[in-house]
Amino acid sequence: GQQLNQSPQSMFIQEGEDVSMNCTSSSIFNTWLWYKQDPGEGPVLLIALYKAGELTSNGRLTAQFGITRKDSFLNISASIPSDVGIYFCAGRTTSGTYKYIFGTGTRLKVLA
Amino acid sequence: DSGVTQTPKHLITATGQRVTLRCSPRSGDLSVYWYQQSLDQGLQFLIQYYNGEERAKGNILERFSAQQFPDLHSELNLSSLELGDSALYFCASSVGAENTEAFFGQGTRLTVV
Numbered sequence: 001g002q003q004l005n006q007s008p009q010s011m012f013i014q015e016g017e018d019v020s021m022n023c024t025s026s027s028i029f030n031t032w033l034w035y036k037q038d039p040g041e042g043p044v045l046l047i048a049l050y051k052a053g054e055l056t057s058n059g060r061l062t063a064q065f066g067i068t069r070k071d072s073f074l075n076i077s078a079s080i081p082s083d084v085g086i087y088f089c090a091g092r093t094t095s096g097t098y099k100y101i102f103g104t105g106t107r108l109k110v111l112a
Numbered sequence: 113d114s115g116v117t118q119t120p121k122h123l124i125t126a127t128g129q130r131v132t133l134r135c136s137p138r139s140g141d142l143s144v145y146w147y148q149q150s151l152d153q154g155l156q157f158l159i160q161y162y163n164g165e166e167r168a169k170g171n172i173l174e175r176f177s178a179q180q181f182p183d184l185h186s187e188l189n190l191s192s193l194e195l196g197d198s199a200l201y202f203c204a205s206s207v208g209a210e211n212t213e214a215f216f217g218q219g220t221r222l223t224v225v
Contacts, residue, residue, distance in 0.1 A: 040221075041219070042202050042217050042219050043155070045215060088155065099168040099170055100145070100214060102157070104154045105154050
């Protein structure tokens with residue numbers, strides 16, 4: 001199935017460090033969403049982006065909708081142990097199919 | 113709690129069998145999406161319904177079908193089950209048909225033995 005390229009695939013960081021991850025696509029998207037998924041749970045929406053260049057924050061999380069509309073970035077500042085989980089980006093294309101395509105996920109582990 | 117309710121939470125069944133997964137969207141949401149997530153994999157879009165009508169189709173097998181009822185709840189039917197169908201099945205809902213945020217349920221873990 002179609003998926004977005006998300007990187008890095010996984011990362012180990014020390015508590016207190018900042019984290020950056022990104023999502024890229026060959027298609028233009030008109031919406032980007034970032035989700036976090038804990039083991040055995042459903043993805044929880046973190047941030048939604050609707051305009052190219054848009055920068056949106058949610059607490060320690062900041063996400064940006066790339067100018068080219070083909071990428072998005074998520075930053076987590078001052079990471080804490082509960083940031084552990086899998087982060088997914090999701091994009092909705094402009095092709096009229098109205099479906100979200102999900103990234104492959106970034107698995108984050110925070111070392112206390 | 114996202115407001116999206118999925119039942120059952122866990123399901124174990126044998127190959128060749130048929131199961132039905134149920135989803136109740138958030139109050140006021142008209143769109144329902146179904147996703148499949150295999151072990152350590154991303155989410156694969158299966159199908160979307162909006163206000164009772166099929167809106168978009170993804171990589172949904174012919175053995176799988178879905179519908180959305182007048183009360184907006186949705187069911188995903190999986191038949192002639194194979195071992196490879198074992199996965200987490202998520203339902204998500206959103207207010208509109210496009211360009212709106214989707215909220216996920218906690219999923220149904222299907223194990224085919």
